[in-house]
Amino acid sequence: MNQSALIRPDWTPATIALMVLGFIVFWPLGLAMLAYILFGDKLRAFKKDANEGVDRMCAGFRRHQHRAHWAHHRTGNVAFDDWREAELRRLDEERRKLDEMREEFDAYVRELRRAKDQEEFDRFMRERKNGREGSAPGFEAH
Incomplete structure (x- = not known):
């Protein structure tokens, strides 16, 4: 993220001016700008997490949809159809392996965090413990 950007999710003169202007022109614009100032940094992480969740949820649907789509399209050439089905099975296996690797990597990154x-x-x-030990007698930090 470019920290020198004029409009970033922070209390800068530009964002405050845009928020006030938004409230003057049309109150939902000012409210949207206020939300951006307060929660803008969290939106990118939220969007990424939401997209990954939906992708995981729909991954099985896509795989089944592709199989169903190709299952009923036969060319009439038995050798070609057999080869195509074998290749599609191989690609499904590769996709499954990639999905497993992605899940392993996600778990690894979560563990690192x-x-x-x-x-x-x-x-x-x-x-904190060292700070309390070094404090004056009779003074207790809370």
């Missing part, structure tokens, strides 16, 4: 979060949390707890 979890490990990073755990490491950051552990560092925070160590720093």
